[in-house]
Amino acid sequence: MKITDVITHQLLCDVQTPFTSSRGWWYKTKGAMVVEIVTDEGLIGWGDCYGPASVAKSVVDSLLKPSLIGRDPFDVEVLWEALYNKVKDYGLTGMTISGISGVDIALWDIIGKATGKPIHKLIGGAFRTDLTAYATGLYFTDMSRLTETAVEEALGYKAQGFPAVKMKIGLGSMKKDLARIEAVRDAIGGEMLLMVDANHCYNVPQAIQIGREMEKLGIHWFEEPVSPEDLDGYAEVSQALDMQVAGGENEFTKFSFREIINRRAMDIVQPDVCAAGGITECKKIAALAQAHWVQCVPHAWGTAIGLAATMHFLASLPECPPCLVPQPPMLEYEQTYNPFREELGGDVFSHQKGVVKVPTGPGLGIEINREILDRFKVA
Ligand SMILES: [Mg+2]
Numbered sequence: 001m002k003i004t005d006v007i008t009h010q011l012l013c014d015v016q017t018p019f020t021s022s023r024g025w026w027y028k029t030k031g032a033m034v035v036e037i038v039t040d041e042g043l044i045g046w047g048d049c050y051g052p053a054s055v056a057k058s059v060v061d062s063l064l065k066p067s068l069i070g071r072d073p074f075d076v077e078v079l080w081e082a083l084y085n086k087v088k089d090y091g092l093t094g095m096t097i098s099g100i101s102g103v104d105i106a107l108w109d110i111i112g113k114a115t116g117k118p119i120h121k122l123i124g125g126a127f128r129t130d131l132t133a134y135a136t137g138l139y140f141t142d143m144s145r146l147t148e149t150a151v152e153e154a155l156g157y158k159a160q161g162f163p164a165v166k167m168k169i170g171l172g173s174m175k176k177d178l179a180r181i182e183a184v185r186d187a188i189g190g191e192m193l194l195m196v197d198a199n200h201c202y203n204v205p206q207a208i209q210i211g212r213e214m215e216k217l218g219i220h221w222f223e224e225p226v227s228p229e230d231l232d233g234y235a236e237v238s239q240a241l242d243m244q245v246a247g248g249e250n251e252f253t254k255f256s257f258r259e260i261i262n263r264r265a266m267d268i269v270q271p272d273v274c275a276a277g278g279i280t281e282c283k284k285i286a287a288l289a290q291a292h293w294v295q296c297v298p299h300a301w302g303t304a305i306g307l308a309a310t311m312h313f314l315a316s317l318p319e320c321p322p323c324l325v326p327q328p329p330m331l332e333y334e335q336t337y338n339p340f341r342e343e344l345g346g347d348v349f350s351h352q353k354g355v356v357k358v359p360t361g362p363g364l365g366i367e368i369n370r371e372i373l374d375r376f377k378v379a
Contacts, residue, residue: 022170047106059099104278112363138167161353304345
């Protein structure tokens with residue numbers, strides 16, 4: 001089989017309610033970059049690249065596509081190395097790895113379709129076919145009703161049966177953050193897991209100080225307490241706190257994660273399959289993590305394609321550590337309106353009390369709705 005074409009689809013939609021996090025930029029639109037790889041046998045594979053869509057499109061079109069035409073999709077790791085070695089001299093880790101990630105996912109989709117197997121069967125099998133999902137939401141929307149809206153939203157997820165919820169923090173005042181976390185904790189009760197995501201808005205002493213207070217509220221993990229460049233800071237925060245420190249959504253390739261894991265800078269690493277290097281690279285990152293007894297719980301914020309790829313990857317992760325009552329890695333299930341997640345791949349992701357079934361069809365196990373692709377395509 002040979003690759004005959006690589007087509008990129010840059011998508012854009014309006015969001016229903018503009019929102020922000022501690023990063024401070026307001027999301028009024030959502031973008032996505034979908035990769036379509038076409039073969040001479042008529043099989044098509046789909047991939048998803050994380051990050052600014054126009055940049056990812058340029059990376060795939062100009063840098064990666066020329067190296068893929070005429071190649072066999074089954075040579076997925078050979079192609080990964082070829083693409084990586086083509087871009088590494090330019091210091092272009094980041095968005096170039098995002099491009100490679102989308103290509104890698106599309107290649108696995110083709111391999112699955114060619115063999116009639118879901119991707120998880122090709123990467124070691126499923127340790128679990130039901131994934132426990134946690135709801136990601138509680139962004140900052142109405143700045144005059146921050147606590148009220150967070151409580152209302154969290155109670156909505158509880159009513160839907162989600163066993164866990166992740167909220168955004170980072171309001172520029174520890175007092176405000178803690179009051180809002182406490183209100184959510186009080187509202188949902190002690191049984192439901194509650195995670196917080198600071199999107200790296202604190203420095204080390206602030207992170208440790210708020211972390212100690214959050215430990216009293218039974219917060220399950222503290223995501224991105226400090227800036228991703230500050231690995232020493234991450235290690236300090238992790239050592240100072242009893243609670244789990246998570247991060248890694250903005251890290252790329254096994255080489256970045258090697259440093260994080262070697263230095264025990266995080267208790268939970270969160271590679272994104274659409275950013276960190278695709279399924280091929282994330283399996284290696286997960287193996288590095290397992291070898292150091294660090295949990296791998298992937299970040300997910302993409303389209304139906306990215307979500308499906310994440311689910312196959314999650315299915316293939318062994319328990320860490322294996323035991324009578326293990327804590328399987330949870331699926332991040334973002335809850336803001338996103339037609340690229342909800343409509344692009346059909347209705348395969350609906351959850352029952354926070355449990356989502358891993359797709360079982362060939363490849364990613366989803367059918368792409370071209371009408372949605374055409375409706376939102378801007379380039
Ligand atoms: Mg995050």
